Amino acid sequence: MKGRVVVLGTYRGREAAALMVDGRLEDLLIAPADDAGFAPGAILRGTVDRQMKGQGGVFLRMPDGAKGFLRETGGLAPGQSLLVQVSGRAEAGKALPLTTRVLFKSRYAIVTPLAPGLNISRRIKDSEIRSGLEALAAGAMDGCAYGLILRSACEGAEDEDIQADIATMRELAEAVMADDSGAPELLLDTVGPHEEAWRDWSDPVPDEVAEGDHAFADHGVEEAIDALLRPDVPLPGGGHMVIEPTRAFVAVDVNTGSDTSPAASLKANIAAARDLARQFRLRGLGGQVIVDFAPMPKKDRAVLEQQLRSAFKGESAETSLAGWTPLGNFELQRKRDRIALADLLRGAQ
Numbered sequence: 405m406k407g408r409v410v411v412l413g414t415y416r417g418r419e420a421a422a423l424m425v426d427g428r429l430e431d432l433l434i435a436p437a438d439d440a441g442f443a444p445g446a447i448l449r450g451t452v453d454r455q456m457k458g459q460g461g462v463f464l465r466m467p468d469g470a471k472g473f474l475r476e477t478g479g480l481a482p483g484q485s486l487l488v489q490v491s492g493r494a495e496a497g498k499a500l501p502l503t504t505r506v507l508f509k510s511r512y513a514i515v516t517p518l519a520p521g522l523n524i525s526r527r528i529k530d531s532e533i534r535s536g537l538e539a540l541a542a543g544a545m546d547g548c549a550y551g552l553i554l555r556s557a558c559e560g561a562e563d564e565d566i567q568a569d570i571a572t573m574r575e576l577a578e579a580v581m582a583d584d585s586g587a588p589e590l591l592l593d594t595v596g597p598h599e600e601a602w603r604d605w606s607d608p609v610p611d612e613v614a615e616g617d618h619a620f621a622d623h624g625v626e627e628a629i630d631a632l633l634r635p636d637v638p639l640p641g642g643g644h645m646v647i648e649p650t651r652a653f654v655a656v657d658v659n660t661g662s663d664t665s666p667a668a669s670l671k672a673n674i675a676a677a678r679d680l681a682r683q684f685r686l687r688g689l690g691g692q693v694i695v696d697f698a699p700m701p702k703k704d705r706a707v708l709e710q711q712l713r714s715a716f717k718g719e720s721a722e723t724s725l726a727g728w729t730p731l732g733n734f735e736l737q738r739k740r741d742r743i744a745l746a747d748l749l750r751g752a753q
Contacts, residue, residue: 407611643672
């Protein structure tokens with residue numbers, strides 16, 4: 405089906421949401437198991453444990469016996485209570501990555517307690533609309549020292565809806581930020597997949613929102629998830645790539661398939677580069693990535709690097725393209741912002 409479709413349903417008994425664009429799965433949210441730990445975005449109160457000078461940070465004691473790691477040390481003392489937000493996923497056996505720069509996100513607004521100032525999404529270009537939103541934001545945040553970012557979904561929304569959204573987020577932020585002393589505690593949990601989908605996939609406005617017990621099957625989401633659980637990824641033109649997470653890194657191998665023409669390698673490599681960001685996002689993969697592209701002349705590397713930059717531009721997970729190794733592989737680093745899909749579904753019926 406052509407168009408942008410948000411699919412709200414369940415998968416293996418868990419609440420789930422999928423974003424389909426022109427019949428292809430672009431994003432996927434599935435509720436984790438109850439014992440999965442604290443998800444990125446959760447806001448907690450922790451207690452400073454000990455500084456790790458060699459690692460440039462400090463460990464925090466978190467609720468339920470969890471450990472967190474904060475890459476900040478200035479002005480922190482053992483036993484001090486601190487408000488933090490989970491900023492990513494931790495590898496097995498490692499501490500949760502944390503930040504003190506907490507954010508309170510909703511459909512139209514992001515309240516930033518430690519970053520004052522009023523800002524409007526750069527995707528809103530119309531000067532008259534921007535002026536109106538600036539005045540609205542100033543009024544809604546009057547008397548509050550917190551910062552505010554108005555998201556692109558504000559364009560075309562009713563002023564009353566935006567004002568109500570800001571008021572809700574401001575009140576929530578003020579209540580949570582005031583609760584900064586005491587024992588480790590979860591102060592604000594993450595939202596479920598359906599609410600997150602409404603919050604983050606509403607711009608541009610979807611052409612269709614499908615809901616129901618059979619929505620995933622009817623829109624091809626179940627079939628797409630089955631493909632994500634296999635390492636082999638077919639590429640346009642007959643090539644394929646194999647994506648295999650290891651304990652140390654994610655390995656990607658690109659092959660041309662049956663095509664033996666002189667341009668086969670570059671075609672397969674470009675097709676792989678264009679799909680890598682989507683594959684990592686959907687599979688929930690991050691950390692160090694090593695890509696073994698199909699053999700090609702060094703003169704074609706610049707073209708391939710441009711495709712990689714375009715593919716990862718705008719990704720929510722921070723990605724660093726490190727470049728080529730002496731052996732001709734390409735390395736990149738992607739922030740772990742989700743549970744790996746295979747781990748997320750392990751044990752789900």
